[in-house]
Amino acid sequence: MQPTKITRRRFLETTAAAASVAMLPLGVIAQTKAKFRRYNVMSAGGKKALASYARGVNAMLKLPATDPRNWFRNAFTHLMDCPHGNWWFYVWHRGYLGYFEETIRNLSGDPTFAIPYWDWTTLPEIPASLFDAFLTPRDMAFEPYTGNLGRFTAFIQPPLKAHWDSLTPAQRDQLRVRGYTDFDLLWNDVTGYNPKNKFGISGNMAYAITCGARYLTRDNPKLDKKTTYDVSPFIVRSGLLPREFYSADNKLSFTSSKTPSHNTQPDQTTEFSILEGFPHNKVHNYIGGVGPVDPGPYGNMTNFLSPVDPIFFLHHSNMDRLWDVWTRKQQALKLPWLPTGQDLDTLSKEPFLFYVNAKGQPVGESKAGEYLNMDRFGYDYEPGFGEELVNPLKVMPLAEQTTPLLQGTVQNNTASVAIAPAAIQKHIDAKTTPALLARITLPRPDVTSSLTREFDVIVGAPDEVTEVDADSPFYAGTIAFFGKMPSMEGMAMDATFTVPLPSAPQAFAQALAASPDKSTPANIKIRVVPSHHPRETAPALKSVSVHAL
Amino acid sequence: MRRLAAAFVCLSFLAQQAYGAEWREVELILPRALETGETVLVEVQLGTLPRGMEIEVSTASGRELGMISPYGIRTGNAAGTYTLPIPPDVFTKGRATIRLSINQPDRTRRAPTEDEVKSVRVKIAGGM
Secondary structure, eight states: OOEEEOOOOEEEOOTTTTTTEEEEEOOOOEEEOOSEEEOBTTSHHHHHHHHHHHHHHHHHHHSOTTSTTSHHHHHHHHHHHOOOSBTTHHHHHHHHHHHHHHHHHHHHTOTTOOOOBOOTTTOOBOOGGGGSTTSSTTSGGGHHHHSSHHHHHHHHHHHHHHHHHTOOHHHHHHHHHHTOSSHHHHHHHHHTEETTTTEEOGGGOOOOOGGGSOSOBTTBOBOOHHHHHHTSHHHHHHHHOOSBSOOSSGGGBSSOBOOSSTTOOOOTTOEEOHHIIIIIHHHHHHHHTTTTTTTOOOOGGGSTTGGGSTHHHHHHHHHHHHHHHHHHHHHHTTOOSSOOTHHHHHHHTOEEOOOBOTTSOBOOSEEGGGGSSGGGTTEEEOOOTTGGGTSOEEEEEGGGSOSOEEEOEEETTEEEEEEOHHHHHHHHHHTTSOSEEEEEEEEOOOTTTOSOSEEEEEESOOTTOOOOOTTOTTEEEEEEOOSOOOSSTTOOOEEEEEEEOOOOTHHHHHHHHTOTTSSSOEEEEEEEEESSOTTSOOOOOOEEEEEEO | OOOOOOOOEEOOOOOOOOTTOSOEEEEEEOSSOOOTTOEEEEEEEEEEOOTTOOEEEEETTOOEEEEEOOOSOOTTSEEEEEEEEEOGGGOBTTEEEEEEEEEOTTSOEEOOOTTTEEEEEEEEEOOO
16 A cells, blocks of 8 residues: 555635735545545546446346345335435445445446446535436337336346345334335335325325436536536535534534434435435435426435446545545544444444345445445545535634745736746756746636636646646646625625646746756746636636745 | 545524415524534424425525435425535525525425424534
């Protein structure tokens, strides 16, 4: 195991940034290098994983329904055992995704596969590739099984009943807590049949016909405005702020209610955490059509057979990622990231009895405590939204910085700063300890009209480079506006950030080439572009200067 | 680093619910002035709702504050309590009026009944 570093540098707004305070990250958290990486679905790694995922889904669809790894049988594990509205929500889904990931790894033939995540905060629409073959429940590959309810029943009910009959007493006890005292009651949730009223309720039907299995389509992939708000930076950051894994005071609690069992169903006593109650729930429901197709029947994502829709696993991968972000934020702040004392014991000893492993065998009894750490499945995440909360910040008064201050000029929203070639060379040679810092002043984004509060700083790139990723030699960091926005809507206020210039020689090559005698200052060009949303308008640069440390 | 959360609870619940109203208005009163980095949270306790029914929360001027969308609630069970962050600039002199509304299948809206939205509470939470 080799240590690795978080590569993407992010810089947060300080409340006094507009005055005279600049910021730098205080150290970098060393992490153990994981064997597998869960990539953002939009990145190159995510796209590669998605191709393997499609092969794995196809393979699971083709398995007989007697095999617990069959695509629909796997979804029934969720219907029979998933916790919602309680503090086992994150940990149970981590185990469920972990075993599923191993199954896809086996069946896809890709030994490196890890579930990509869909970062809906930065991309509030279903990625186009999730409408490709096998990756939407409306695909024809699903039609032989979900073409109509009779077909679905004939295919899945007999082996599911056989599975029910083979359950252990402990499993039956857990299902009783869930309200499933016999198989018919479970199956009623598939059909929506209400035995009390003796008729079906369309909105309660977990089965979804192929052509209606997902509301959103390739031509209509966007989350609506309200769902977009529920996944917005403001909501998600608020959900990451609590400082306790669980607190009876839910404003302090990262997780939802503490309940007697993970199978306890939400009721009037349930207190949903922000992240479960808003981004998690709303994305589920909207993809299933809550709102546009009321009163149902809805697509799969709206009910507990939601894992029938392949996007379920990308959605929950993102929820799991946010748990990881919260955990590392807690660690960085030297705060507990798990409950303490008896609470930790209670959380950890909860038995999970329904998981199935990659060989199609029951995992048997495992405990929640086995899934509190991602090491159990050996993965980590490509950084995504929220990562800026992880690194504690050092607020460094400008007085601590050494002169000289090199004031730049701004023209056509590009800053040009003249720097002595010797200072540039010193900076390049320093590599990990920057010698040159850019001080950038720009207006805070108007949250009512701007998609993003984050902006990438590009240094020394050719004009045609309009966006960069973290691996680019021209990437200096991301300015991430955080915290309270101005109280006067429409009145932009300026904020100032300090960003180390990149250490890659390519960032300075163009400017140095124009100054071959090494005595004339080289003009370094600095731009700020919207991060994640390249078509957004870049903020108007107010001023840029460079400091030599 | 911001200071640890300062908790407080308070609420005023002004129901303006005439027959046929499209929303219920609730006036929120902060228990004290916000300090730097603090967040306002509103807890909305729901009763029993039909599947697919959502509660829209907005300001009196129509600014979106969030959509409560219960998921995975067993039929007949109450839908639970949801905590929603509210941007501080919604408040003027410590007060804000929010609207709660139910979107119905026929695209019309109505005010939730007292059985559907049982209570609304405002809290102040600290930052990181």
